[in-house]
Structure formats: structure tokens, C-alpha cells
Amino acid sequence: MNFTDLISTASSSLFKSKVRTLLTIIAIFIGAMTITLTNGIGTGIKSYLNKQIGDLGATNVLQIQLTNTTKYGPGSGNTGPAPYNPKQQVAISAGNGPRGKKQLLMNNTDIQTIKSIPNITSAIPVHPLSPAYMMGRSGKYQLSIQEQYGSTTAALLAGLGVNNQSNQNQMIIPATYVSALGYSNNQSILGQQITIGINNALGKQSTIKATVTGVEQNALIGGLGAFANSALANQIYQVQSVGLPPAISDSFTTVEATFPANLTNTQINQLTTELKNKGFTGQTIKDQENTIFTALNVIIIVLDMFGVIALLAASFGIINTLLMSVQERTKEIGLMKALGMSPRKIFTLFSIEAVMIGFWGSILGVAFAALIGKVVNTIGSHGFLKDFKGLSLLTFPLSTILAVVIGIMLIAFLAGTLPAIRASKKDPIEALRYE
Amino acid sequence: MNDQSVIESRQVTKKYGKGESEFTALDNINLVIKKGESVAIVGKSGSGKSTLMHVLALLDQPTQGSVIIEGANASSFNSRSLDVMRNKKFGFVFQQFFLNGNDTVLNNVILPLKIAGISRKKRNILGMQSLEQVELTNKAKSKAVELSGGQKQRVCIARALINQPSIIFADEPTGNLDSQTGKAVEDLLFRLNKEQGITLILVTHDIEIANRCDREIHIVDGKLTNESSK
Numbered sequence: 255m256n257f258t259d260l261i262s263t264a265s266s267s268l269f270k271s272k273v274r275t276l277l278t279i280i281a282i283f284i285g286a287m288t289i290t291l292t293n294g295i296g297t298g299i300k301s302y303l304n305k306q307i308g309d310l311g312a313t314n315v316l317q318i319q320l321t322n323t324t325k326y327g328p329g330s331g332n333t334g335p336a337p338y339n340p341k342q343q344v345a346i347s348a349g350n351g352p353r354g355k356k357q358l359l360m361n362n363t364d365i366q367t368i369k370s371i372p373n374i375t376s377a378i379p380v381h382p383l384s385p386a387y388m389m390g391r392s393g394k395y396q397l398s399i400q401e402q403y404g405s406t407t408a409a410l411l412a413g414l415g416v417n418n419q420s421n422q423n424q425m426i427i428p429a430t431y432v433s434a435l436g437y438s439n440n441q442s443i444l445g446q447q448i449t450i451g452i453n454n455a456l457g458k459q460s461t462i463k464a465t466v467t468g469v470e471q472n473a474l475i476g477g478l479g480a481f482a483n484s485a486l487a488n489q490i491y492q493v494q495s496v497g498l499p500p501a502i503s504d505s506f507t508t509v510e511a512t513f514p515a516n517l518t519n520t521q522i523n524q525l526t527t528e529l530k531n532k533g534f535t536g537q538t539i540k541d542q543e544n545t546i547f548t549a550l551n552v553i554i555i556v557l558d559m560f561g562v563i564a565l566l567a568a569s570f571g572i573i574n575t576l577l578m579s580v581q582e583r584t585k586e587i588g589l590m591k592a593l594g595m596s597p598r599k600i601f602t603l604f605s606i607e608a609v610m611i612g613f614w615g616s617i618l619g620v621a622f623a624a625l626i627g628k629v630v631n632t633i634g635s636h637g638f639l640k641d642f643k644g645l646s647l648l649t650f651p652l653s654t655i656l657a658v659v660i661g662i663m664l665i666a667f668l669a670g671t672l673p674a675i676r677a678s679k680k681d682p683i684e685a686l687r688y689e
Numbered sequence: 690m691n692d693q694s695v696i697e698s699r700q701v702t703k704k705y706g707k708g709e710s711e712f713t714a715l716d717n718i719n720l721v722i723k724k725g726e727s728v729a730i731v732g733k734s735g736s737g738k739s740t741l742m743h744v745l746a747l748l749d750q751p752t753q754g755s756v757i758i759e760g761a762n763a764s765s766f767n768s769r770s771l772d773v774m775r776n777k778k779f780g781f782v783f784q785q786f787f788l789n790g791n792d793t794v795l796n797n798v799i800l801p802l803k804i805a806g807i808s809r810k811k812r813n814i815l816g817m818q819s820l821e822q823v824e825l826t827n828k829a830k831s832k833a834v835e836l837s838g839g840q841k842q843r844v845c846i847a848r849a850l851i852n853q854p855s856i857i858f859a860d861e862p863t864g865n866l867d868s869q870t871g872k873a874v875e876d877l878l879f880r881l882n883k884e885q886g887i888t889l890i891l892v893t894h895d896i897e898i899a900n901r902c903d904r905e906i907h908i909v910d911g912k913l914t915n916e917s918s919k
């Protein structure tokens with residue numbers, strides 16, 4: 255029997271017991287749909303995060319902190335408090351992040367050490383900026399702002415990014431700030447001056463002005479705030495530090511360093527190893543991205559498990575369906591063998607039936623998942639995902655779809671081997687003997 | 690008639706079961722069937738007729754002894770060449786028709802060619818020619834279930850003929866038919882034997898049909914008894 259005849263014989267056999275075939279296909283369909291949807295969500299979020307992480311800053315930037323050997327503050331954890339080290343300054347975090355987490359403070363000596371490492375082109379401290387308010391045409395609002403470091407790739411809805419070489423105070427703001435600042439649309443706020451109020455350590459309030467150069471898209475991570483150029487960031491820090499003793503105003507927890515953009519991965523690894531040897535921990539944007547992705551992957555794998563369980567159940571469905579079919583078609587199989595069909599071809603015939611069940615189930619499952627994705631994305635972009643412009647919650651790359659379809663066909667084939675072997679071993683005499 | 694042997698059985702014994710329950714279905718069968726002959730295998734129910742036919746048709750293997758097909762010992766064939774042999778040289782007609790009821794008459798007839806991997810176009814032409822020989826071309830597109838018993842058996846004969854076999858094995862081909870339609874099927878088989886020189890091996894317990902054959906082989910409890918030849 256040639257291949258096309260095997261295919262057509264297999265499909266007409268499947269078609270003969272429509273209900274049974276359909277039910278088996280539905281089981282596969284559910285598994286295929288689940289896996290496609292979970293992966294679709296994973297891919298959608300990942301590609302969105304990828305774009306967002308691009309917005310966080312340049313990829314040739316290292317965030318450097320002193321290596322924390324004990325994770326938590328005194329009295330906590332299993333290791334007990336760390337011995338006192340007069341050279342180490344410690345700040346205990348009480349607000350954001352895990353309470354009691356110990357952060358080591360750095361000073362200018364550390365900057366010098368970092369700068370001495372080969373391939374480090376610049377290193378500057380990251381100071382937390384804590385302005386009191388911002389004000390546009392009317393009304394005072396809280397302002398969350400951080401320094402834009404490195405060359406920016408922020409996804410802008412209007413205008414341009416800030417210029418760190420400029421000595422003019424510049425900032426970009428999230429789209430959600432526009433109306434609070436008294437402007438009707440993203441275009442109208444470009445080039446306008448915003449007033450920023452700052453409290454210093456002595457409790458005195460003063461104001462500075464900054465120009466809005468661009469409006470950024472709302473971001474899922476890292477964003478949700480404005481970005482200042484170096485000139486503005488420095489000025490805010492200077493004003494807010496007035497009255498602080500130098501030991502405090504000159505200490506910080508994080509240093510941002512740049513390295514040449516053309517470094518290879520091995521060279522970057524060498525760089526972080528060198529930092530490690532000197533007692534620092536350096537993370538690139540990529541490293542931070544990887545941390546997020548690892549967590550995301552774990553969630554996706556757990557979700558995928560549901561699909562895998564559904565498929566496992568479905569493959570028993572295939573085994574059952576085909577065993578019944580082999581039993582019912584004993585005479586047909588016997589006749590074909592008597593007429594010279596080889597056991598190998600009989601095996602192939604039943605395997606094709608199994609693979610076809612897998613094929614139709616997975617194709618329909620994938621198609622239905624894609625349909626759901628389209629509906630969810632359309633509804634979402636007008637509703638619950640409105641603030642995340644550019645996020646397609648469900649994304650289905652062709653490679654995933656192919657992997658799901660081919661993977662399920664393979665599972666179906668494996669499930670089909672038991673019935674197919676049984677069919678190929680049928681003795682034509684037994685089949686043709688009549689009572 | 691020439692004297693060339695097509696099938697020979699040499700000291701063929703077939704046993705079923707082991708030990709206590711061992712049962713000898715065929716006991717030391719020796720026979721030679723010549724090209725173009727029509728041979729009836731006659732015996733009571735359970736005497737071993739079908740078993741003998743299956744062994745001769747290479748559907749089953751003897752426990753002892755050997756089957757010689759056109760001078761070659763069948764035990765030296767591998768399973769692939771046994772399959773090819775049955776597919777190309779033999780035609781089968783069974784008491785139960787073994788037709789695929791939901792499929793068309795033509796598709797049932799061309800099954801051996803489909804198994805042989807012959808193209809759809811060619812096998813449909815040959816299928817129609819085969820149906821012509823059993824005078825059922827007008828039923829080619831009908832579903833097999835829609836036919837009467839006699840027509841079904843003629844479809845089976847058309848299927849047996851399609852590969853232009855040198856031997857047709859027929860196991861009680863008229864067993865399920867009334868005497869009139871049975872007679873028509875019988876006539877058809879003998880006509881093919883006479884006109885096309887196809888060797889006919891016919892299993893039957895009907896003495897009248899057996900009498901129409903060139904030779905009768907009588908079998909009792911797996912043993913050959915008086916062989917009568919005309």
C-alpha cells in the first residue's frame with residue numbers, strides 16, 4: 255500500500271466511527287489548547303518585558319553594589335549577626351523590599367576602585383531622588399523620578415529623550431502625568447516648564463524648574479515614573495542634601511558604571527568576575543532581565559503541567575480508541591494480511607490513525623487558542639490592558655505552534671504503538687476463521 | 690492439461706495445542722496439484738479442509754512437512770515473499786464474504802492492487818475489467834452492503850481475479866448461498882478454470898459440486914482417504 259492510500263484508508267477508518275474519533279480528538283484538543291494558551295501568555299509577557307527592559311536603559315550599564323554576604327540584618331536568619339566591621343557602613347531597609355534587609359553603603363573610595371577595573375569607562379553613584387512635588391499649570395502632585403543613565407531607548411509616545419550632556423534641566427514624563435500637569439495631550443506638554451518642589455534636610459522647601467522633552471509609554475516594570483537628565487538629577491540631589499553631614503550625603507548603595515558597548519559576553523563575564531574579586535556585585539540589564547524571566551518561566555512551566563496532564567489523559571484515550579478499533583476490525587485486518595499486506599504496513603496504518611487524531615486535535619486546539627488570543631487581545635487593548643500599550647497578552651509565534659502540533663503528533667504516535675503492534679500481530683487465520 | 694505441478698504438499702502435518710490438549714488437524718498429507726486442475730477438498734465439518742487449504746495457500750505453516758509452490762519450498766521464503774506470493778499469485782474466495790460493507794463494490798474489488806501499491810487509475814481500470822467478468826459493472830459504485838448474497842460472492846470472485854492469479858482458493862464459496870445463486874457462482878468459478886486455465890482449489894462438503902471438479906480429495910479426521918480422479 256502506498257503512502258497516500260495508507261492516509262486515505264486511515265482517515266476513512268477514523269471517519270467510520272465518527273463519535274469515538276471526535277471524542278478522542280476533543281481530549282487532545284483540550285490539551286493542545288491549554289499548552290498553546292499558557293505559552294502564548296508567556297511569550298506575550300516576555301516580548302513585552304523585552305521591550306520594557308529596553309526602556310530601562312542601555313545594555314552597557316552595570317548596577318554595582320557591595321556584595322552582601324549575610325542577607326538579613328542582625329539577629330535574623332540562621333547564621334546569627336555578622337561580626338562588626340568598622341570599615342563597613344550598613345543601612346537597614348525598612349520600607350521597600352524585605353524589611354530588615356541589610357544594604358551596604360559605598361563611598362568615593364569604592365568609586366575609585368570600580369573605575370580602576372579595566373573596561374569600566376565611567377562610574378557614578380546612584381542617589382535616590384525624593385522631590386516633594388511637581389506642579390504644572392495648576393495643582394501639586396507627587397513626583398517619582400530617577401536619573402536616566404546611559405543612552406536611552408525609552409518607548410516615547412511624543413517628543414525626544416533627555417540629553418545628559420545638556421546643562422539645561424530636562425525630564426521625560428509618563429503619559430499618565432500629562433493631565434495632572436494641566437495639559438490636554440502629549441504634544442501640548444512638550445517644551446513646557448514644570449516646577450519641582452524639594453525639601454532639604456533642614457526642612458526648608460525650595461523649587462527648581464525643568465523642561466519636559468518627551469512623554470513615555472506606561473511601563474509594566476521599572477517605569478511608572480519620570481526620568482531626569484544628569485543636570486536635573488544632580489540639582490535635585492544637591493538641593494535635597496543641603497544640611498546633611500558629608501558622611502551621609504556622600505554615601506550611597508548603588509553605583510552605575512558603563513563599559514564599551516562592543517564587549518563580548520566573555521569580556522562582560524570577566525568584568526563581573528573582576529568586580530566580584532574586589533567585593534562588588536555587578537548586574538547588567540540582561541542579568542536583571544534573566545532574573546525576571548526565570549521566575550516567569552517557572553510560572554509557565556507550572557501552567558504547562560495542566561496541559562501536559564490533559565494530554566496524558568488524552569493519550570490513554572487514543573490507546574483505548576485504537577484498541578477498540580483493532581478489536582472491531584479483526585476481520586478487515588485479517589483479510590488485508592491474507593491478501594498480502596505486510597505486518598509493517600498494518601503497523602503504519604494504525605500509527606497513521608493515531609497521528610491523525612493527534613494532528614486534528616492539536617490543529618483545532620492551536621487554532622482555537624489563537625482565536626481566544628485574538629479576542630482577549632482585542633478586548634484587553636480597549637479595557638484591562640489599556641495602560642500597557644504594546645502588550646499583546648497572548649502571542650503565538652509559528653515556532654511554538656509547530657512545536658505543539660509536532661509534539662502532540664509524536665505523543666499520539668507513541669500512544670498508537672501498542673494498538674498498532676497488536677494489529678500487526680493479528681493472525682489472518684484467526685481473523686478469517688468463522689464460527 | 691499439462692503436468693506441471695503448482696502446489697505440492699509433502700508429509701504435511703498440522704497440530705494444534707500442546708501436551709494433553711494436542712490435536713492433529715492434518716496428518717501426513719501428500720498431494721500434488723497440477724496447473725489448470727480443478728480440485729475439490731471434500732470432507733465433513735471439522736475434518737480439516739480449511740486447515741489444509743490455509744496451509745496450501747501459505748496462510749498457515751505446517752507443524753511438519755513442506756509445501757512446494759511451483760517447485761520452490763515455501764519454508765525457504767521469508768514473510769515478505771509469502772505476502773507477495775499471496776498478493777500476486779493467489780486469489781481467495783471465502784464462505785463469509787469479507788467485504789467492506791460501507792465501501793463501494795469497486796473499492797472492495799481493487800483491495801489486492803491497493804495493497805500491492807498500484808496507482809489508483811490503473812487499479813480502477815483493472816477493477817472494472819474484473820467486475821465485467823462477473824457481470825457486475827453496473828454495481829461498481831454501489832455500497833457492498835446493498836448487494837444480494839450471490840452478488841456479494843461474485844464481487845469476492847472479482848476481487849480474487851483482479852491480480853490475474855494462477856490459483857484460486859475457494860473455501861465453501863456457496864455455503865452461504867441458496868442453491869440457485871450458489872449454482873451461478875459455481876458456474877462462474879468453473880468457467881474461469883476452463884477458459885483462463887486458473888487452477889481451482891475448492892473446499893466443499895457438497896458432493897455435487899465436488900463431482901464437477903477434475904479431482905476430489907477426501908479428508909477424514911485430517912487424513913486423506915480414497916482420492917478420486919476422472
Ligand SMILES: Nc1ncnc2c1ncn2[C@@H]1O[C@H](COP(=O)(O)OP(=O)(O)O)[C@@H](O)[C@H]1O
Pocket residue numbers: 705706712714732733734735736737738739740741
Ligand atoms: N487454532 C486452532 N486451535 C485448535 N484447534 C483448531 C484450530 N483451528 C482448527 N482447529 C481444529 O481443527 C479441526 C479442523 O478444522 P477446519 O480445518 O476448520 O475444519 P473444516 O474446515 O473441515 O470444517 C477442527 O476440529 C478444529 O476444531
Ligand SMILES: [Mg+2]
Pocket residue numbers: 738739740860
Ligand atoms: Mg472450514
